[in-house]
Amino acid sequence: METMDKETLKEEIKKQIKYRFRKNIEDASKQEVYQGICYALKEMIIDEWIDTHKKYETLDSKMVYYLSMEFLMGRALGNNLINFGAYKEVAEVIEELDAGDLYHIEEEEPDAALGNGGLGRLAACFMDSLATLGYPAYGCGIRYRYGMFRQEIENGYQKEMPDEWLKNGNPFEIERPEYAVEIKFGGHVDAEYNENGKMYFVHRDYESIQAVPFDMPIVGYQNGVVNTLRVWDARPMHSFDLDSFDRGNYAKARENKNNARSIVEVLYPNDNHETGKQLRLKQQYFFVSASLQTAVKKYMQRHDNICGLADKVCFQLNDTHPTVAVAELMRILMDEYGVEWEQAWKITTKCCAYTNHTIMAEALEKWPIALFSSLLPRVYQIVEEIHRRFTEEIKAFFGDDQDILSRMSILYDGQVHMARLAIAGSFSVNGVARLHTEILKNQELSDFYKLTPEKFNNKTNGITQRRFLVHGNPELSDWITKQIGAGFITNLPELEKLTALADDKKKMKEFAEIKANNKKRLAAYIQEHNGIEINVNSMIDCQVKRLHEYKRQMLNILYVITLYQEMKENPGKKYCPRTVLFGAKSAPGYERAKLIIKLINNVADTVNNDKSIKNQLKVVFIEDYKVSNAELIFAAADLSEQISTASKEASGTGNMKFMLNGAITIGTMDGANVEIVEEVGRENAFVFGLSSDQVIEYEHNGQYKAIEIYNENPKLKKALDSLVDGTFIKEGEDKNLFQGLHQALLYGQHSNIADRYFVLADYDSYMDAQKQAEELYMNPEEWNRKAFLNVCHAGKFSSDRTIEEYASEIWRLKSII
Ligand code: 475
Structure with a gap:
C-alpha cells in the first residue's frame, strides 16, 4: 500500500515506457501505456510481495495449496490497482499525462482466461479473498499458452479462435527458472x-519434462499482503537430443521439444464434461507433481521430520x-x-481435501487403467494398493456386497474412478451449496457418506465484491460508500445497513439512476460489438453462462419465441419492453449446444428485424462472453436468469454477481438460488419450476412424458413447432436445421430420453414467473x-465468507493480519 x-x-x-x-x-501506443502502468505498479507491489513470503517463513505458517486446473482471472490491472489502493491516483495521473483514460487503457489487457466457467472463476475469487484475509496460500495451476478459445459468431454459428493472451507478454508475472522441477512420464517400475x-x-x-514456474502476484485489499498464483510451464529437459542432432536428424531432435511444450499448449474447453484424453491426464500429473514436490521440499527446508507435514500443509x-x-x-x-x-x-x-463441483454424470472423471498405468506406472502401482486397502475397508463396513463395490471401488470396470480416489484420500469432502451437499450425501455419494460421514461438509460458494462491485460497478460502489462507508468492501454483510434507505424516495431515485447509467454503458458496448441499438429503458434480461442443456438456455429462448x-397476435397491445441478452460459449464438440447458439441467433435476427413488434422485444447474443464483459453485464442487468433443472446446478456464482449488482433473480430452487431466495425473501425473486426432489423422483420412476405436456399446451406447442416450420430459417438454410432440437425435447434423440432436463415440465x-x-x-x-x-441482502455471498469457512473448518x- 506504499503508493507513490x-x-x-x-x-x-x-521511465518504464522509455526503457x-x-x-x-507522447509517442506510446495505448498498449504501451498499459504496459508502462503495469510495470510501474509491479515496482510498487514487489516489496510487499517479498515481505509477505518472508512473514510466512518467519511465522512458519501453515499454508494451503489450492490445486486447480483452472484460474479464470480476467484482467489484472484494474483489480490490482484497486486492491493496492492506487486506482484513483493512477486514473488522475494518466489524464494529467494526457495519455488517455484508465477505463480504455484497461481494455488493452487481454483476459487471462485460464478457465472454462464457474469452477475456474471460483478459484480466482478465492485467490482474491485469501490475500484480502491474509491467509497463507498458493494457487497452483498451469500456464496454458492458449486459454479459453475466443468465440466469434459467424452467420449465427460459434467459431472457435485461438486465444493468444500472451502475445504482448504478461507484465505482472515473474519467471522462476531457479525453481524448475523434473516430471517423469512413462517407462516402467522395477522392484x-x-x-x-x-x-x-x-x-x-x-x-523427463521440466516444469518451470511463473509467479503472478495476488494483491490483498489494501492490507499489505501479496500472495502468489504459481502457474507451471513445460519445457524439454534438454532442448535438443544431441545424439539425433549429430546424426543430422534435426526434425527428430526438435520433436522432444514440441512434446514437452504440448502439455501446456491449450486449456481443454469442456465445462462439466470430461473426455478422457491422455494429454489431459498428462496436464494433471504435470502440475500436481510439480506443485507437490515443491511444497514438500519447502517444508523439509524448515523441518526435519516429514511426519509433521499435515500441520503445515494442506492441498x-x-x-x-x-x-x-x-x-x-504417497509416492513422494x-x-x-x-x-x-x-x-x-x-x-x-x-x-x-476435495471439493466436488458437479453431479453431472458426464463430468465424472474416469481413466482407462491401460492409459493411466502406462503414463504413470509408479503412481498406478500406488493407486492399486490404495484400492486394495480401500476395498477391505468397504467390505469390513458393508460386507461383501457387489452392488456397493461397483459404486465405491476405485478400480472398477477397467477404469480408475477419480472421485472415489479423492474421497478415500481426503479428510474433507465438500459440496458448493447447501442443496448440492445434501444431494451428495443422500444421493450421489450416499455410500461414501455412510462409510465416513465425518468427512462431508458444505461450503456455499461466494464471489469477490472487489471485482464484481468495486471494479465492475464503480458508480454503485461509490454511492454505497457514501451511504454506509467503505466497510462492505471487506465485510459484505454491512450492505444490510442500506436496508433503511429502501423507503427513502430520493435515495431510491439515485439508485435507479445508477442502474440506468450502467445500462447506457452496456448499450454502448452492444452498439460497438453487435451493431444493435438497444432500448435502455427496456428490461435488461440476462442469461450469461456456459451453454449446457441442463442450464436450459432452451427454456429461455422458448419463452422469447412465445x-x-x-406480440404478433396482438398488434395493438402494449408490452413490457425487453432486451434479452445471451452470452454463452459451447464446448467445441458439443453439437446440440452449438445448435442452440445458432437457434438463439436466428431467433434474434427474426425478432430484431420484425418492425411489426415495434422494438418491444430485442434479442442480443453477446459474442465471446468472458470476465471483462461480464462485469459490464452484471452492472446493467435487471433480470437474472438462473433457470437450471433443479438438482443439476451445483451452486452457480453468476447468480450472486447479479444479485450484488441489483438484478432480480428468476430462478428454480437449484444450487445457491435456494440460499439467495432465503436471504432476500421469496417476494423479492421470481421462483418457479420443479423442485430437486420432484426431478429426482421423475428420474427414478421414469414417469415423465414430455409429449403429453406438449399435446396439452397449445402455447408451448406453437412455440416448439416454430422450430420446424421455417419461422427461424434464413434464406439458403436447411429447413430441417432445428429438427434435432425439436426431436430431442419431444421424443429423445441419439438414444437419449425425451427432454432430459424437463424443459417442457417447467415451461x-x-x-x-416471466409474466410476474x-x-x-x-x-x-x-x-x-x-x-x-437484493443488493442489501447479498452479504452472505462474498467469497470472503466462504474462505473464512474453509480456513477455519478445513x-x-x-491469518497474518
Ligand atoms: C458448477 N467445470 C457450478 C461452480 O463451484 C458451480 C471443468 C473442467 C472439466 C469438467 N468440469 C469443469 C465444472 O464442473 C464447473 O465449472 N462446475 C461449476 O462449478 C463453482 O457454481 O454450479 O457447474
Missing part, C-alpha cells in the same frame, strides 16, 4: 532389494482434476523420504425497490 506520490508515479510510468519501448509517453533385504522400487526408461483439490495428488504424495513420501505405507497414508489423508408470437410455471416479472417492471418504483433489496489456517 503523483509526481513520482508519473516519472515511473514514463521498454524506446519511446516517450529391487537393498542390503537389508528391503524391497524398493526404481522407475526406469521414463521421459485443496478443486474437483477431481488434481486427484492424482493423493497417489503422488515413500519413494523419496522412505516413509512406510501406513504412516504415509496417515499424512496424505491429513493433507488432502412472447414474440403473442408453464416459467411463463407465469413483466408486471412488476411496469411499476418502476416497486421493481427498483426489490432490486435494491484448512485450520491462521
Whole structure:
C-alpha cells in the first residue's frame, strides 16, 4: 500500500515506457501505456510481495495449496490497482499525462482466461479473498499458452479462435527458472532389494519434462499482503537430443521439444464434461507433481521430520482434476523420504481435501487403467494398493456386497474412478451449496457418506465484491460508500445497513439512476460489438453462462419465441419492453449446444428485424462472453436468469454477481438460488419450476412424458413447432436445421430420453414467473425497490465468507493480519 506520490508515479510510468519501448509517453501506443502502468505498479507491489513470503517463513505458517486446473482471472490491472489502493491516483495521473483514460487503457489487457466457467472463476475469487484475509496460500495451476478459445459468431454459428493472451507478454508475472522441477512420464517400475533385504522400487526408461514456474502476484485489499498464483510451464529437459542432432536428424531432435511444450499448449474447453484424453491426464500429473514436490521440499527446508507435514500443509483439490495428488504424495513420501505405507497414508489423508463441483454424470472423471498405468506406472502401482486397502475397508463396513463395490471401488470396470480416489484420500469432502451437499450425501455419494460421514461438509460458494462491485460497478460502489462507508468492501454483510434507505424516495431515485447509467454503458458496448441499438429503458434480461442443456438456455429462448408470437397476435397491445441478452460459449464438440447458439441467433435476427413488434422485444447474443464483459453485464442487468433443472446446478456464482449488482433473480430452487431466495425473501425473486426432489423422483420412476405436456399446451406447442416450420430459417438454410432440437425435447434423440432436463415440465410455471416479472417492471418504483433489496441482502455471498469457512473448518489456517 506504499503508493507513490503523483509526481513520482508519473516519472515511473514514463521511465518504464522509455526503457521498454524506446519511446516517450507522447509517442506510446495505448498498449504501451498499459504496459508502462503495469510495470510501474509491479515496482510498487514487489516489496510487499517479498515481505509477505518472508512473514510466512518467519511465522512458519501453515499454508494451503489450492490445486486447480483452472484460474479464470480476467484482467489484472484494474483489480490490482484497486486492491493496492492506487486506482484513483493512477486514473488522475494518466489524464494529467494526457495519455488517455484508465477505463480504455484497461481494455488493452487481454483476459487471462485460464478457465472454462464457474469452477475456474471460483478459484480466482478465492485467490482474491485469501490475500484480502491474509491467509497463507498458493494457487497452483498451469500456464496454458492458449486459454479459453475466443468465440466469434459467424452467420449465427460459434467459431472457435485461438486465444493468444500472451502475445504482448504478461507484465505482472515473474519467471522462476531457479525453481524448475523434473516430471517423469512413462517407462516402467522395477522392484529391487537393498542390503537389508528391503524391497524398493526404481522407475526406469521414463521421459523427463521440466516444469518451470511463473509467479503472478495476488494483491490483498489494501492490507499489505501479496500472495502468489504459481502457474507451471513445460519445457524439454534438454532442448535438443544431441545424439539425433549429430546424426543430422534435426526434425527428430526438435520433436522432444514440441512434446514437452504440448502439455501446456491449450486449456481443454469442456465445462462439466470430461473426455478422457491422455494429454489431459498428462496436464494433471504435470502440475500436481510439480506443485507437490515443491511444497514438500519447502517444508523439509524448515523441518526435519516429514511426519509433521499435515500441520503445515494442506492441498485443496478443486474437483477431481488434481486427484492424482493423493497417489503422488504417497509416492513422494515413500519413494523419496522412505516413509512406510501406513504412516504415509496417515499424512496424505491429513493433507488432502476435495471439493466436488458437479453431479453431472458426464463430468465424472474416469481413466482407462491401460492409459493411466502406462503414463504413470509408479503412481498406478500406488493407486492399486490404495484400492486394495480401500476395498477391505468397504467390505469390513458393508460386507461383501457387489452392488456397493461397483459404486465405491476405485478400480472398477477397467477404469480408475477419480472421485472415489479423492474421497478415500481426503479428510474433507465438500459440496458448493447447501442443496448440492445434501444431494451428495443422500444421493450421489450416499455410500461414501455412510462409510465416513465425518468427512462431508458444505461450503456455499461466494464471489469477490472487489471485482464484481468495486471494479465492475464503480458508480454503485461509490454511492454505497457514501451511504454506509467503505466497510462492505471487506465485510459484505454491512450492505444490510442500506436496508433503511429502501423507503427513502430520493435515495431510491439515485439508485435507479445508477442502474440506468450502467445500462447506457452496456448499450454502448452492444452498439460497438453487435451493431444493435438497444432500448435502455427496456428490461435488461440476462442469461450469461456456459451453454449446457441442463442450464436450459432452451427454456429461455422458448419463452422469447412465445412472447414474440403473442406480440404478433396482438398488434395493438402494449408490452413490457425487453432486451434479452445471451452470452454463452459451447464446448467445441458439443453439437446440440452449438445448435442452440445458432437457434438463439436466428431467433434474434427474426425478432430484431420484425418492425411489426415495434422494438418491444430485442434479442442480443453477446459474442465471446468472458470476465471483462461480464462485469459490464452484471452492472446493467435487471433480470437474472438462473433457470437450471433443479438438482443439476451445483451452486452457480453468476447468480450472486447479479444479485450484488441489483438484478432480480428468476430462478428454480437449484444450487445457491435456494440460499439467495432465503436471504432476500421469496417476494423479492421470481421462483418457479420443479423442485430437486420432484426431478429426482421423475428420474427414478421414469414417469415423465414430455409429449403429453406438449399435446396439452397449445402455447408451448406453437412455440416448439416454430422450430420446424421455417419461422427461424434464413434464406439458403436447411429447413430441417432445428429438427434435432425439436426431436430431442419431444421424443429423445441419439438414444437419449425425451427432454432430459424437463424443459417442457417447467415451461408453464416459467411463463407465469416471466409474466410476474413483466408486471412488476411496469411499476418502476416497486421493481427498483426489490432490486435494491437484493443488493442489501447479498452479504452472505462474498467469497470472503466462504474462505473464512474453509480456513477455519478445513484448512485450520491462521491469518497474518
Ligand atoms: C458448477 N467445470 C457450478 C461452480 O463451484 C458451480 C471443468 C473442467 C472439466 C469438467 N468440469 C469443469 C465444472 O464442473 C464447473 O465449472 N462446475 C461449476 O462449478 C463453482 O457454481 O454450479 O457447474
